[in-house]
Amino acid sequence: MSRLHPRRVFLVSGGLFLALAVLVAVVGVFPGDLAVRDSLLALATPPLVAFLRLVNRAGDWRVLLPGTLLLYVLPRARVHWTIWPALMVSAPICEGLLKITLARPRPEGVAYGFPSGHATAAAAFFGALIYLSGFLAPPARVLLRVGGATVLILVALARVVLRAHWPSDVLGGIALGLALAAAAALVDSLERGRATTGAALPNSGA
Numbered sequence: 001m002s003r004l005h006p007r008r009v010f011l012v013s014g015g016l017f018l019a020l021a022v023l024v025a026v027v028g029v030f031p032g033d034l035a036v037r038d039s040l041l042a043l044a045t046p047p048l049v050a051f052l053r054l055v056n057r058a059g060d061w062r063v064l065l066p067g068t069l070l071l072y073v074l075p076r077a078r079v080h081w082t083i084w085p086a087l088m089v090s091a092p093i094c095e096g097l098l099k100i101t102l103a104r105p106r107p108e109g110v111a112y113g114f115p116s117g118h119a120t121a122a123a124a125f126f127g128a129l130i131y132l133s134g135f136l137a138p139p140a141r142v143l144l145r146v147g148g149a150t151v152l153i154l155v156a157l158a159r160v161v162l163r164a165h166w167p168s169d170v171l172g173g174i175a176l177g178l179a180l181a182a183a184a185a186l187v188d189s190l191e192r193g194r195a196t197t198g199a200a201l202p203n204s205g206a
Helices: 006-027 031-042 046-059 061-073 083-102 117-133 140-161 167-200
Strands: none
Touching (some): 006 083, 031 140, 031 167, 061 083, 061 117, 083 117, 140 167
């Protein structure tokens, strides 16, 4: 996002999440969930599982909390600094409330699974990182964006391979997290526009 049109990201991600949520409420487990899950589990060799257990931590608050503080290394994050902690607090709140509302069980166990909390938090964080890195010059911008997208995909894969979620739980979490990150980016863009407009106004004092 930034240069990626946060409004479009918000509309697409939010629309995808709403569509998935409606289907979850009506259908429950999707027909393709089991097939995709079985295919991924068939690839789950012990070394891959060990690697994904490590990657899985990128969706945990114990990593994302210091990660959010590290966002302030990026100059743009410090301009409207309250937006990013608010994003990372709102993500688990939204995800938790939606889990209770939709009440779809995970593939193993009785806990609710849609949307995935790890995927939601990771998408919110890495969505913010992708937006904020858009204000950097290459190659830093490209490296952060590719790295952020790669880790997000791996976290999503980990949640399925580690038997914690259905694939649609993860997809819903990514859609929700990116929609929240895009909303935060829109707020940042609006604040930036107001500041620019205010600075451009002539001084009306005598």
